[in-house]
Amino acid sequence: MADIKDALDVQTAPIVxxxxxxxxxxxxxxxxxxxxxxxxxxxxxxxGRTWLAKRGPATAAALGAAYVLGxxxxxxxxxKIGAWPSVLAVTxxxxxxxxxxxxxxx
Numbered sequence: 265m266a267d268i269k270d271a272l273d274v275q276t277a278p279i280v281x282x283x284x285x286x287x288x289x290x291x292x293x294x295x296x297x298x299x300x301x302x303x304x305x306x307x308x309x310x311x312g313r314t315w316l317a318k319r320g321p322a323t324a325a326a327l328g329a330a331y332v333l334g335x336x337x338x339x340x341x342x343x344k345i346g347a348w349p350s351v352l353a354v355t356x357x358x359x360x361x362x363x364x365x366x367x368x369x370x
Contacts, residue, residue: 271313271316271317272314272318274310274314275363275367276311276314276327276362276363276366276367277359277360277362277363277367278359279307279310279314280307280308280311280331280355280358281355282303282307283303283305283306283307283308283311283331284304284331284335284338284354284355284358285352286304286307287301287303287307287335288338288351290303304335308328308331308332311327311331311362312324312327314366315327315365315366318366318369319365319369323365326365327358327361327365327366330358330361334355334357335354338350338351338353341353341354
């Protein structure tokens, strides 16, 4: 069985992108929304452990809130600009915030 990479060695922006984009694609293509939610949650937890380890609870809480809020806001935004543009915009914003707040601080 493979070991999970140490939290201090993980770049979180790609994990955030995987969670938001992968969760959307999984739900859309499978037709099983909870399965997409599982992808979203797993990636959020994996990124969250690195946010906590590298920058502490305040940053982890702020980025976790941005991740969940981004997911939530993508739904009403999709009604205005379309599903893919919404998911891409939210992903860019949250992954960018994660990169700036955590990944680029090393």
